[in-house]
Each structure stands twice: as C-alpha cells, then as structure tokens.
Amino acid sequence: MADSIVNDKRIYIGTAVEGTYNTATTGGSNYTRIWGKTLPEILPESEDFTDEGLLGVSRTNAKKLCKFNWKEPAFPIAGEIDNFSSFMGRLALRAVGGTITITEPVSSTVYLHTAVPATAHQLSGTSVCYSHDANSFLYAGCVVERFKFTQEGLAMPTYEIDMLGTGKHTTPHGLSSLPTSEPSLDCVDPYNSQFIWTDADSTTTDFGAGSRLMGFSFEYKNNHILGDKRMGEGTSGPSGGVLHHRGAIKRGEPTVTASVKLAFAAADIDEWTRYAKNQTFTNGTFRVKGSIASGSTRYALEAIIPTFKIGGPIAVSTNNKIAIATCNLIALDNSSIGGLATIGVQNVTATAYA
Numbered sequence: 001m002a003d004s005i006v007n008d009k010r011i012y013i014g015t016a017v018e019g020t021y022n023t024a025t026t027g028g029s030n031y032t033r034i035w036g037k038t039l040p041e042i043l044p045e046s047e048d049f050t051d052e053g054l055l056g057v058s059r060t061n062a063k064k065l066c067k068f069n070w071k072e073p074a075f076p077i078a079g080e081i082d083n084f085s086s087f088m089g090r091l092a093l094r095a096v097g098g099t100i101t102i103t104e105p106v107s108s109t110v111y112l113h114t115a116v117p118a119t120a121h122q123l124s125g126t127s128v129c130y131s132h133d134a135n136s137f138l139y140a141g142c143v144v145e146r147f148k149f150t151q152e153g154l155a156m157p158t159y160e161i162d163m164l165g166t167g168k169h170t171t172p173h174g175l176s177s178l179p180t181s182e183p184s185l186d187c188v189d190p191y192n193s194q195f196i197w198t199d200a201d202s203t204t205t206d207f208g209a210g211s212r213l214m215g216f217s218f219e220y221k222n223n224h225i226l227g228d229k230r231m232g233e234g235t236s237g238p239s240g241g242v243l244h245h246r247g248a249i250k251r252g253e254p255t256v257t258a259s260v261k262l263a264f265a266a267a268d269i270d271e272w273t274r275y276a277k278n279q280t281f282t283n284g285t286f287r288v289k290g291s292i293a294s295g296s297t298r299y300a301l302e303a304i305i306p307t308f309k310i311g312g313p314i315a316v317s318t319n320n321k322i323a324i325a326t327c328n329l330i331a332l333d334n335s336s337i338g339g340l341a342t343i344g345v346q347n348v349t350a351t352a353y354a
Contacts, residue, residue: 009132011039011077012178013087013142017094017124017354022141022166022234022247025127028178034087035183036079042130044137044169045071046243070167070237070245072226073139075128077161081149082185084290084299085353089113089345091161092301093354095147095220096343097123097251100354105346109294112346113353117339121250123222128165129173138173141166143249147343148219149288149301152261154190157288164224167245168236186290186299194287195260200279207262214324215261218286218303220341223252256331256340258284258305264323271327275310284308284329293348300346306334 011034014025025031047069050062057063081088093100097118102111128139142165151157194208195216207213226249233247262271274281283304290299311330316323331340345353 009039009041010130010178011042012129012131013090014127015090018127018140021122021125022168023125024138024140024168024170026175028129028175031127031129031175031178032087032090033179033183034077036077038076038078040075040077041132042073042075042128042137042139043135044073044167044171044237047071067243069229070169070243072167072246072249073142073165073169074145075163077163078159080156080158081188081288081290081301083183084186084301084345085347085349086183088159088161089301089347090354091126091144091163092147092149092159092343093345094124094126095144095161095222096339096341097144097222098338100352102350102352106294106297108350110297110346110348111350111353112300112344113349114342114344115354116337116342117254118251119338122248123251126163128163129175129178131173131178135171136173137169137171138175139165140168141246141249143224143251144222145224146219146221148217149286149303150215150217151190151193151288152215156190157188157193164226164249166247166249167243168234169245170236171238188288188290189298190288192289192298194285194289196283196285196287198282199274200277200281204283207260212263212265213260214263216286217257217259218341219257220303220343221255221257223255224249225252254340256305258286258303258308258329258331259326260286260329261324261326264325269325271310271325272314275312275314275327278309280332281308281310281329282306293346298346300344302344302346303341304344305329305331305341306337307332
C-alpha cells in the first residue's frame with residue numbers, strides 16, 4: 001500500500017470572499033493555492049456524546065455514542081513572508097475585514113490595498129478547499145481569527161494566520177480547474193523593514209532608517225465567539241454521516257497586540273521618558289518590503305496603529321553589551337477608522353484585492 005506523502009497535501013482559498021456567507025465559492029479557477037512552513041490537516045471532526053457514568057445500571061461504562069454536530073474546524077497557517085500578491089495578503093486584509101481602499105503610490109503601476117476594521121460582527125466568509133490524495137473537502141464560512149507578522153533582527157519576517165470554520169463542508173470538494181502551478185516566491189529584504197511613529201512633539205521617526213530597529217511584532221485578533229451555538233443551523237457531511245453545522249461565527253471585540261524592540265540611544269532613553277509622561281503617539285507603522293514593484297517602490301505589507309501609547313513595563317535586555325528596550329504599544333480606539341488598526345498590502349494588482 002502506498003503511503004500518503006505530506007507534500008501531496010493541497011489547500012486553496014477563494015480569491016474573493018463568499019457572495020453569500022457560508023455558501024462555498026464555486027469553480028476551481030476562483031481559488032488560489034496556499035503554501036507555508038506550517039499547513040494543517042483539515043479533516044472534519046464530530047462532537048461525540050456518550051452515556052458514560054450513567055447511574056442505576058450494572059456498569060457505568062459507555063454503552064452508546066451519539067454524533068450530532070461538526071466541530072468548528074480551526075487551522076493554522078504559518079511561514080516566511082514571501083509573496084505579496086497571493087493568499088497571505090488576502091487573509092491579512094480579511095482579518096481586519098472592513099472596507100478596502102486602493103491608492104496608487106506609483107500611478108497606474110503600484111497599488112496599496114488598505115482595509116479598515118469591520119463594522120459587522122459577521123466577517124465575510126472565505127471558502128477553503130483541502131485535498132490530500134483521494135481525500136478532499138470544501139469548507140464554507142471560514143473566517144480569519146488572527147493575523148500576526150513579526151521580524152527579529154535581520155531574520156526573514158514571518159506571518160501566522162489562524163482560521164475558523166462553521167463546520168459546513170462537502171466531500172469530495174467538487175471543484176474543477178484548481179490551480180496547479182507552483183507558487184512564485186518573492187525575495188523579501190529584512191534590511192528594509194520599518195517601524196515609524198509620530199510622537200507627541202509631532203516628530204516622525206523611522207527607526208529602521210535610524211539603525212535602532214531590532215525587531216517588532218504586530219497581531220490583530222478577532223476573538224470570535226464559539227460558545228453561542230444555536231439549534232436548527234444546518235446540516236452537512238458525507239452520505240450517511242450528515243451532522244449539524246453552525247450557520248455563523250460572530251466576532252467579538254478585536255484586539256491588537258504590538259511591540260517594538262529598539263536599541264537604546266546613547267543620548268537618553270527617550271522612549272522611557274515618553275512612556276513615563278503617558279504621551280500619545282500616532283501612526284505607528286510596521287512595514288516589511290519585498291522586491292521592486294516599479295521604480296524604487298517595493299511590494300510591501302504594513303499595519304498602522306493610528307493612536308497608541310507605550311504600556312509598561314519597558315523590558316530591558318542586552319545583546320553583546322548593547323542595551324535593548326522592548327516597548328509594548330497599547331492601541332487606542334480611533335474614530336476615523338472605526339477601530340484599532342488598519343492593514344495594507346502593496347502590489348501590482350489594480351483591481352480589488354481581498
């Protein structure tokens with residue numbers, strides 16, 4: 001019997017969000033392929049109930065097992081940032097979930113797609129297709145629970161994505177013409193990454209250009225509510241194994257967790273002074289850059305916290321006798337964007353990219 005090989009696993013997401021939530025996108029040409037250093041096995045799991053522990057009978061062992069519901073599939077995707085035009089950027093924008101605007105850093109050549117926080121509690125659905133050898137499933141109603149990207153020193157910047165589904169699926173997936181070509185990978189230059197803020201004195205500082213930036217981390221989490229299952233939400237599954245699935249997964253209140261690691265300036269510890277004074281900063285921008293898109297403008301992924309403060313304590317460490325401060329940034333609600341942060345993806349895709 002032939003073994004199942006890990007590299008034979010294929011996962012795809014819809015290139016656009018679902019037209020009707022929890023209704024899977026049709027047509028394999030409407031999907032894009034996922035790759036990464038971490039890819040999940042997305043096999044449907046049932047919620048099982050037994051009568052174990054029943055009193056008043058001869059033995060308390062389980063005598064029956066009942067299956068009623070599909071569990072919400074939860075699957076992580078992680079890897080190095082190596083493409084700004086495929087799934088990673090799409091899922092980053094879908095994590096924030098709101099209206100996307102397109103600006104042109106280079107007219108008619110380079111486009112920055114920026115998403116603001118969603119106003120609806122139900123994020124738009126993403127259809128996910130999973131195929132591994134003869135096993136295949138098409139999941140509807142998947143949402144991005146968490147998007148995170150980080151960089152440490154001159155190591156390659158990395159991303160982490162957590163997705164959740166309603167449990168609704170079909171098997172086999174039933175899609176034809178799924179993409180078969182190998183992914184095109186970009187060369188991200190960690191030397192060009194940036195963290196920028198504007199301080200209370202209206203001074204804008206690019207810590208990457210100033211050679212003080214030693215690392216950063218940005219995470220956007222939707223805190224979806226999983227404890228509100230309701231009766232009569234729908235059924236799905238293989239013939240003879242149809243169970244109930246959820247009709248929706250509503251998000252909670254989004255949170256942002258962000259930090260920046262800076263080498264101490266020789267003159268003074270300016271960040272500590274501003275932290276102690278509880279000063280407000282604006283436009284904290286985390287940005288990683290890829291290859292040249294046009295002229296001197298690069299492909300890029302960015303997250304912007306419009307309003308924030310430095311929360312304590314400021315962690316101090318050393319690296320080869322260099323003093324390093326890790327500043328935790330506390331994102332504050334910003335009425336102009338309707339939330340805590342925006343995410344943007346810069347590429348050469350002229351039409352809506354989400």
